[in-house]
Amino acid sequence: MYKIAKENLSALFRLIAESSELYLPVKTAGQVNFAAWSEEAEVALDILKSVKSPKDAFFPQSEGLYTVKREGKKMKVEPEELKNKDFVVFGMKACDVKGLEVLDNVFLADPIDTFYAARREHGTVVALACHEPEESCFCKVFGVDAANPAADVAAWMIGEDLYWNALTEKGEALTEKVKALLTDADETAVEAEKEAIHNIVEKLPYMNLSLEGWNGDALSEKFDDKLWEELYKPCLACGTCTFVCPTCQCYDIKDYDTGNSVSRYRCWDSCMYSDFTMMAHGNNRTSQMQRFRQRFMHKLVYYPANNDGMYSCVGCGRCVEKCPASLNIVKVIKAFQKQGGEK
Amino acid sequence: MSIEKKEFKPKIVAFCCNWCSYAGADLAGSSRLSYPADVKIIRVPCSCRVNPMFILRAFEKGADGVIMCGCHPGDCHYSTGNYYARRRMTLLFSMLDYIGVENGRTRVEWVSAAEGVKFSDTMNSFVEKIYSLGENVRLGDLRCRS
């Protein structure tokens, strides 16, 4: 266990940035999102949640796949280079780290997504424990410990210090690089912080959310439920929930004509969008109800069915905070629970 | 490694209505009134056919300036087209100015079929303005520069 005074964090970031790229929460025009560190960047480590989850450090909102260039009447294909530089993501939270696990199950399973794999290979995650969890948080429901982020390096902000504990080889390697700035520390303060966090977590309104009945076997029972017809109604069909979500992994592949070449790229897609899964023969989900149902069925039924019961929600609560119509996964779970209770 | 500075050759798109301005450009041609080759004309039936999307698209794809020419107000072949176009372009240009795109990159000029001289003068002054503003970096898609 090490620690570093908060006032020395800029020095730490500068040092990390010397050898690798560094992404961390940065405030731009009033909002905090993960962005590349620079001397000018307004680093905001004291906020709990970035608007977007940091997943785009590994799965960017858009990334090039290859470019087709025309030379006379011939075509030349130039694949995009895979990530080959080390980078550090600093300040992820336990839920976001868990989110990576969800993405890993998708992208690192056969066939492996090489773009994602390369980023995972080169990325080191320094995660911060949640000093003051908020009412929208429900990570514990999904087995996440807000006080013990399972990253390469786990860190705690306590008082005027940041405590640093490497958990993996990558974490050790990073620790080596920055060791000059770190000092040894004992775990008392960290243990106290963990307990404090756990105590707060217990008080959160969503802590007792029950996932009973939601699993890979619940397919037809949940799918056919009439409740969806009610639940989806306020949905605006925007992509806010999917784009702020740390586990949503759907993307679309598009071409862009630059005039001299065509670049093929992929970009996040949202199952809330009307042309999601639009295929040559048409769309297999024609109504917003079906699209709405898809999102929650995927998180709570389909994904667990394919991943040994693991849910693809980590309880970060971003959708709770950001949905323009105040819909969210918690309301969906509760609605079914309530219905079950009344039956 | 020496970095050669590429000479700036602006890309300029001119939308001309079929009845007045395109004919005005033809007259400029038949009168041998020259203007820079940077200007490329797209023929549209009327200035009211010019969608703001076309103008933004031109900038996206790397245009450095976009000019729209139509019949003089009151002389529209379709009687009212240029009145609508005038409002649309005024608001669009104002918005572009508002988000920091140099105002000189957009222009509307009314050129009749008889105004070959005005057409060429207009193009000359517009191109000159674009040269003075240099490359359009504020409103373009970076991918088109590669």
Add this chain to the structure above:
Amino acid sequence: MQRIGVFVCHCGSNIAATVDVAKVAEMALMEPGVVHAEDYQYMCSEAGQAKIADAIHEKKLSGIVVCSCSPRMHEATFRKAAERAGLNPYMVEIANIREHCSWIHKDMEEATKKAVILMRAAVAKVNLNTPLKPGESRVTKRALIIGGGIAGIQTALDIADAGYEVDIVEKTPSIGGRMSQLDKTFPTLDCSACILTPKMVEASAHEKINIYTYSEVEKVSGFVGDFTVDIRKKARSVDMDKCTGCGVCQEKCPSKKAPSEFNRGLNTRSAIYTPFAQAIPNVPVIDREACIKFKTGKCGICSKVCQAGAIDYEQKDEIITEKYGAIVVATGFDTINLDKYDEYAYSQSKDVITSLELERVMNAAGPTHGHLERLSDGKAPKEMVFIQCVGSRCSDDRGKPYCSKICCMYTAKHAMLIRDKYPDVNVTVFYIDVRTPGKNFDEFYRRAVEQYGVNYIKGQVGKVIPQPNGKLLVQGSDLLDNKQILKEADMVVLATAIEPNPDVRKIATMLTASIDTNNFLTEAHAKLRPVESPTAGIFLSGVCQGPKDIPETVAQAGAAAVKAIGLLAKDKLMTNPCTAHSDELLCNGCSTCENVCPYGAITYEDKEVNDHGIREVRRLAVVNSALCQGCGACTVACPSGAMDLQGFSNRQIIAEVDAICR
């Protein structure tokens, strides 16, 4: 994917001297879709056109780009050539490398580069072209004239003489219009009725002309060549077929207090009346508001005295539905309301009258039987003041911004007639400018001043104050002598501005004809198409288009007739295929496009659609391609991009933009 042929013209040395035409052809082969490219001395020559035809056959071309002179020059030539070779003519695009390139650039390299880009843009466009077919619509060989004044009568006569059926719809009980109210006409001073009545008789006797008086246009649908119009024939209460026009009913009618419309309300008429002696048809109508029988159920004298038994109190409004190929609007004008010009005391004194009222006063059939006298006390005036531009050329919203055009001349006429008939009457005219452009007009005005001693004062009148002695104190200014003028007058005549007949707004809406801020109907082109409305098949005759005097009105009426005849002479109309069309699945039904269409070509219908499995009835825009002229205003107004223009589609123009910016 298209199979495109590119043909680069040398135009002798016009193009080839500055543009490397072979290079353009060579570069064309690099473009997607291009399977053939060649250059030739003169593409427009017969040999050049043959090359295009050959390539179409041999290379199975589906689209063509000709790099040559302006499309305004030879687009039609190349389209025809393509059509002869079996290709749809709208699969041809022109890259203008002469007027827009070789003629204005000197540097060969630069000009060639530009020519290549222009070629690319044309290729990019033609890649997205689709074969287009002009539509056809039939023409009903019958014209409708709305308004039976001199304009309407003249247009009707001209069209009927050309052999087509014409219906005139006139709101009042008789045709004749404003001209029938005039006493004399300038600059010849002949009697208005004397020249108008023969025309009225000719129209009513014409076998091709059918006149609906006391009738109004109720509803118009359809489009050029094929309008369907409902005409409301108001209940006349007199059987047109039985009435002999003897006039006894009018004599015997006990209700004689209705203000006479024909005499501008200066005197009264009976409840059953013909507006004036020469009325056509010479069949009276019963004014049901004024008729005692209709008001109280008692009376019925007219019925008793009518030998022909023509009175029919039970008569009802009748709707006649008729089809027309062309419609001419000839709704004329009225004088403006003078409520906002109280300083001239029009409402306070009977001796302040409008010029049109003076016409009636001077007319032998008028309220004073043609004697010039004060309407207040019947005394002969000694001092008369004319005030010009009352409500015309007005910068505020009290009056009209335009010049009414006829006032200077009729005032000169009035002044001259008065001085001629009553040499002891002094006539003073206050004017801003005297405008007399027109044949023999200025001579006429000068005669008024020089021969008849009319006193013209350049200046405006600020106020007319009725005096206790019955006179009118006119406070004016003389701008030339820069002094105030106070003048006691016996009568004051106001040259009141004219405005389009107020009904025209309703009619324009029915016809989807556009109207300007002054309610004058708009021309299709102010200079080049002055008698046509932008709405196809609608023509403009007379003052409904703008202020005019009689000769101008008659000339324009004839012009409108010729345009209508030109339309009626056709059996079928070929419609421009470059029209707008709406994608039903994208249309929101919001009416935005309809609001900017100058031709009324867009209507809305409730239609059932199948939107990817969702079946529902939606309100959708429908473009009538017979009316659409292809300006494209709707395409930009449409936020969803449902509305697009064939031949200049969004994707085609964007493809050109992309090609140029590449």
Add this chain to the structure above:
Amino acid sequence: MQELINRAKELLENGTVARVLGWKAGDLPYNPEPAYFESAESLKDFVYNGFCGANLSKYMIEASKLEGKTLVCLKPCDTYSFNQLIKEHRVDREKAYIIGVGCKGKLDIEKIRNQGVKGIESIQGAEITDAADELKIQTIYGEKTVAYADAMLERCHVCKGKEHKIFDEEIGESKETKDGERFDEVSRIEKMSPAEKFAFFQKELSKCIRCNACRNVCPACSCRKCVFDSNKFDSSQKANVDSFEEKMFHIIRAFHVAGRCTDCGECSRVCPQGIPLHLFNRKFIKDIDELYGEYQAGDDTDSKAPLTNYTFEDAEPSIVGKRG
């Protein structure tokens, strides 16, 4: 609120309306959601408080297709949107029973959070009947107070007025909340140099994640299929690939609603990244007011919209460079 519920019950029971479109209480103090209520019984979940910012007029597009009338609760500013939708034939007036509900300014949870409030357990003072100008907020981390005005949505500070432009009946009082000028921020930006303007918008728009919330919530963006979702202009876009795309999207979106936007402020309310999107719309409104005469979209259902209208004397586009 009780009066509103009682009246809704009455109208449901007597068959005047088939359903009620209002807000349903959320599971947190600040997240009520738009909802339909089809029975008197279900109205127990009905809520109308300071967090009911959602403009329900757009939901009426779908509700107009349903059998029977829908009772819809519209705040004064929402009624402008409803009028505009009537004008564009997107809603059916006959299918709506409009209750104009009073408003004392709507709350913005982001503004509350920005004042350091977290771990919210309950909020007092947000009820529509509360006269308090303060919110008392119980949090896990202790009690906080926030002035009501400091927690209000931006749009409420420049409120268009408390008059319902269209309604069948009105329930509840409204309170004046306007304490700023609508165009001040636009004017401030207009005065910047081109470089400053560019930097300002670049910074704001760089946050855009193209979630389309602004578009989908917008009552004026009622297209069945947006141009940015169709291939009509080759303009289909899905993500922020390049900063240009955000500009294109937001400029065109603002242009498409120019003269139709009622300035209801929903776009800015829902933006997850807090982009002041109303600044685009208001720029157009300001320009329209200045150049073509004052115009408030949604004031009526029949006036000609500025972009489908013209006068002969309209300003030339060159005025943009001259105004300075």
